[in-house]
Amino acid sequence: MKIKYMAMSGIMAAIITLTTAYICHVPIGINGGYIHLGDAFIYFAAAMLPLPYALATAAIGGGLADLLTAPLWAPATIVIKMLLVLPFSRKSPRFISKRNIMSTIAGYFVSGFGYYAAETLLFEEGAVFAVTMAQTFVQSAGSAVVFIMLGLTMDKMRMKSRFLGIGE
Numbered sequence: 575m576k577i578k579y580m581a582m583s584g585i586m587a588a589i590i591t592l593t594t595a596y597i598c599h600v601p602i603g604i605n606g607g608y609i610h611l612g613d614a615f616i617y618f619a620a621a622m623l624p625l626p627y628a629l630a631t632a633a634i635g636g637g638l639a640d641l642l643t644a645p646l647w648a649p650a651t652i653v654i655k656m657l658l659v660l661p662f663s664r665k666s667p668r669f670i671s672k673r674n675i676m677s678t679i680a681g682y683f684v685s686g687f688g689y690y691a692a693e694t695l696l697f698e699e700g701a702v703f704a705v706t707m708a709q710t711f712v713q714s715a716g717s718a719v720v721f722i723m724l725g726l727t728m729d730k731m732r733m734k735s736r737f738l739g740i741g742e
Contacts, residue, residue, distance in 0.1 A: 578738075579627045583627045583631045586618070586631045587630075589615045590615045590616055590619070590631065591634075591639045593612040594613075594635065595612075595638075597611065598716075609709065609713045610713065612636065613713065614721040615721075616658050616659065617677070617678060617718070620664070620674075621666075621671075621721075629656045633656050636652060636654075637651055639651075650692035654688035654689065661677035661680040666734075667735055669724075669725030670722055670725040670726055675718075679718075682711060686711075689706060
């Protein structure tokens, strides 16, 4: 199973990097920020992989994306993306559970407050808090929708029980 988890972590980190850095990548603001759908795949990895693997996947995928597009943000992104993983659970036989749906809401607050704090530290004056939270809402809502659609599709195919032995 460790080899399977490592392989899935590598594939998911690559997907997170691509969907964050290049696919649906919309620059916003003047400080190098951008909206993306990479968080959807962080949520997916968190609902699929054991915690240590999910943490590494989120950190590597998000960190690499920032190194490719906005390197100044990479250290903050690595921490914030790891924090996004924590509320999710992989124990349910389904990707889409009440807990994982609620975790996408927690992800909004983690991202919003995390990037607001990072911007304040990096530029010694933060953006207007409401602007940061509004931009984060667009990204978080889009990522939540993609995660839920992907998760429902995978749940219909019983992917967790078929490939990971969860819920058998």
